[in-house]
Amino acid sequence: MVGSSYAAVPLYRKFCQATGYGGTVQRRETVEEKIARHAQEGTKTSRELVIQFNADVADGMPWKFIPTQREVRVKPGESALAFYTAENFSQKAITGVSTYNVTPMRVRF
Numbered sequence: 001m002v003g004s005s006y007a008a009v010p011l012y013r014k015f016c017q018a019t020g021y022g023g024t025v026q027r028r029e030t031v032e033e034k035i036a037r038h039a040q041e042g043t044k045t046s047r048e049l050v051i052q053f054n055a056d057v058a059d060g061m062p063w064k065f066i067p068t069q070r071e072v073r074v075k076p077g078e079s080a081l082a083f084y085t086a087e088n089f090s091q092k093a094i095t096g097v098s099t100y101n102v103t104p105m106r107v108r109f
Contacts, residue, residue: 035077045076053082062089063096 015021029037038045051074053067068083088094 038077048073048075051080051082053084055084061094061096063087063094064089065096 050071052071053069055065055067057063057065064085064087066085068085072080072082074080084098086096
């Protein structure tokens with residue numbers, strides 16, 4: 001009984017990974033494998049992605065937080081850096097947490 005309880009979590013995790021149950025993402029290949037496959041096959045992508053940045057600050061937060069650039073244009077597989085400028089208008093140090101949100105406004109294939 002104890003052994004089956006102990007094994008339930010890893011077995012359930014494997015089940016979800018194999019079936020996609022519970023919202024588990026299924027991938028046939030990793031990003032690195034896909035990049036290597038495209039490099040080996042000589043696949044060139046001409047499609048350009050436009051990544052737009054915004055900066056929202058919680059109500060009452062005495063900060064100015066803005067992206068240095070509004071957008072970056074990249075091709076799939078390329079790396080790019082994004083910079084933000086932050087200014088604290090209060091008299092004391094404040095630690096903030098930045099999160100990202102990946103929500104395409106419009107998707108075309």
